[in-house]
Every structure is written in structure tokens, then in C-alpha cells.
Amino acid sequence: MSENLLVPCAQCASLNRIPRDRLGQTPRCGHCKAEVLGERPFELNTGNFARQCKGDLPLLVDVWADWCGPCKAFAPTFAQAAAQLRGRCRLGKLDSEANRELAGRLGIRSIPSLILYRDGREVARQSGALPLHPLLAWLNGQGI
Numbered sequence: 001m002s003e004n005l006l007v008p009c010a011q012c013a014s015l016n017r018i019p020r021d022r023l024g025q026t027p028r029c030g031h032c033k034a035e036v037l038g039e040r041p042f043e044l045n046t047g048n049f050a051r052q053c054k055g056d057l058p059l060l061v062d063v064w065a066d067w068c069g070p071c072k073a074f075a076p077t078f079a080q081a082a083a084q085l086r087g088r089c090r091l092g093k094l095d096s097e098a099n100r101e102l103a104g105r106l107g108i109r110s111i112p113s114l115i116l117y118r119d120g121r122e123v124a125r126q127s128g129a130l131p132l133h134p135l136l137a138w139l140n141g142q143g144i
């Protein structure tokens, strides 16, 4: 018997129960039928943030804004990391301009900012973009 993990759906944030050994088999959400673990970063917002932080897989948040050049330059790297870490870590993007109050509550002072959550709690934070390999190494240092 494989251990069951609780994983929020990238699309609708419903919690899904997925056996660990099936994480790599593109499981579908029992509620909305979308892929629970998409290959691309998903959108975080004020409405889904608390639910998306939950579950048994860590969540890496990229806090960005449309007017921020470094954020835009970092987007392809973040997308590559999402594809590589699929099934191990969930990657979501939070638009700080569209979710100002939430960004304020998170204490965001500069963007891009990366925040790593585990079990609904912040466990690490990085200000500024990283190239892919240093990013993966940083996550590796956090046990991912």
C-alpha cells in the first residue's frame, strides 16, 4: 500500500487524496477533473492562497508583478523548475499588484520574492530571482 497524500488541485484548490506512487501519473481532480499537478505554475490569489498552502506537498510561491522586468525575466526559469519538480513541489505565482493586501500581509518588500511553504507555514524565503540550478540547489537545501 502506497501512502496517501493530500494535494490541493492547481485549478480549483479542492483537496485530493493521491497515493504517493501515482503522483507521476498526472492524477485528475475529483472535483473539476483538471490535472491536480499541472506541468506549469498555477495562479495564486487572495481567494485560493490559504487553501493552496495546505496539503502534503511543499508550495513554492513566486511573488511578481507585471511592471517588474526582473520578474518577467525570471518567469521562464520558474516554469522550468515547475516542470522539473512536478510531483515533489507545487509552484504557484502570486501577482502582488492584483493581490496587494495579501502581498502586504506576507511582508513583501521587493519582487520577485520566493516563499517556500510546508504544511501551510513559511519555511524559507528568497528575495530576488535565481538561475535554474541555484534555485534547484536552494530547494534541495530545504529537503526538496
Ligand SMILES: [Zn+2]
Residues within 6 Å of the ligand: 009, 010, 011, 012, 013, 014, 029, 030, 031, 032, 033, 034
Ligand atoms: Zn480541481
